[in-house]
Amino acid sequence: MASFLSLPAVSPRLIPTAFSLKRPLINTSPNLHFKNHRFAVSCSYSGVGGFESSTSTIDVVADVKSEKIVVLGGNGFVGSAICKAAVSKGIEVVSVNRSGRPSYSDSWIDQVTWISGDVFYVNWDEVLPGATAVVSTLGGFGSDEQMSKVNGEANVLAVNTAKEYGIPKFILISVHDYNLPSFLLSSGYFTGKRKAESAVLSKFPNSGIVLRPGFIYGKRKVDGFEIPLDLVGEPAERILKAIENFTKPLSSLPASDLLLAPPVSVDDVALAVINGVTDDDFFGVFTIEQIKEAAQKVRV
Numbered sequence: 103m104a105s106f107l108s109l110p111a112v113s114p115r116l117i118p119t120a121f122s123l124k125r126p127l128i129n130t131s132p133n134l135h136f137k138n139h140r141f142a143v144s145c146s147y148s149g150v151g152g153f154e155s156s157t158s159t160i161d162v163v164a165d166v167k168s169e170k171i172v173v174l175g176g177n178g179f180v181g182s183a184i185c186k187a188a189v190s191k192g193i194e195v196v197s198v199n200r201s202g203r204p205s206y207s208d209s210w211i212d213q214v215t216w217i218s219g220d221v222f223y224v225n226w227d228e229v230l231p232g233a234t235a236v237v238s239t240l241g242g243f244g245s246d247e248q249m250s251k252v253n254g255e256a257n258v259l260a261v262n263t264a265k266e267y268g269i270p271k272f273i274l275i276s277v278h279d280y281n282l283p284s285f286l287l288s289s290g291y292f293t294g295k296r297k298a299e300s301a302v303l304s305k306f307p308n309s310g311i312v313l314r315p316g317f318i319y320g321k322r323k324v325d326g327f328e329i330p331l332d333l334v335g336e337p338a339e340r341i342l343k344a345i346e347n348f349t350k351p352l353s354s355l356p357a358s359d360l361l362l363a364p365p366v367s368v369d370d371v372a373l374a375v376i377n378g379v380t381d382d383d384f385f386g387v388f389t390i391e392q393i394k395e396a397a398q399k400v401r402v
Contacts, residue, residue: 253294320368
């Protein structure tokens with residue numbers, strides 16, 4: 103960081119009047135002082151030869167850039183977990199979703215900037231400036247046309263817009279393919295997701311991240327009610343982990359992953375996103391197991 107710092111020229115007024123300009127000045131090495139994302143550089147100038155010396159200090163103050171993420175669909179099951187995890191790590195968070203601020207209360211909610219809007223009509227000038235990453239959790243079920251629009255077109259639009267605004271990273275929450283036959287993967291849900299993946303990997307070849315979780319479990323809040331998906335997902339994850347050596351030979355069978363793909367906790371998905379935000383070497387497509395590994399890095 104210090105290597106990019108250029109110090110201003112020293113004004114003659116900083117030179118002690120007790121010295122002749124013919125006598126050399128000794129510039130001691132700069133000392134860096136870090137405080138609350140700011141630092142100062144102090145340079146001392148002193149005379150030689152036994153003459154009276156004086157020290158002048160030049161403070162150069164600069165802001166250290168912190169992370170700021172924009173979460174698309176931040177009020178949803180996965181999106182809210184990502185917002186919460188980001189806040190816990192000191193990351194600035196902006197959420198864009200149709201319903202705006204969540205209806206329930208929690209301490210982390212007050213630390214998120216909630217913007218109500220549709221990705222097709224939102225004013226990006228109010229959302230993207232200053233962001234270091236965009237995270238999209240956009241997706242849904244419905245008719246083939248609706249799924250193609252939400253899973254595909256909406257995400258592709260977000261990817262292209264993030265690229266135009268010069269956002270360094272884009273992270274997409276996609277889906278595991280479950281080893282399904284090709285005719286099932288031709289639905290609007292999967293084709294939309296894969297179009298979005300292609301957009302991320304082509305526009306952000308060295309910083310785009312695609313996470314492909316399977317069934318995501320956790321405590322999901324819907325209309326004021328909490329659905330404890332972890333009561334099913336967590337035991338299933340443990341059982342499948344315990345018998346994975348026996349089930350691996352079956353993984354090549356069509357649609358076998360509908361039963362054999364291990365669930366992943368919503369917290370693991372959220373922490374994998376945080377790992378992607380903070381680690382510049384983390385990019386590409388990540389499977390269920392790789393998502394869990396990435397989450398563990400953040401926990402450690």
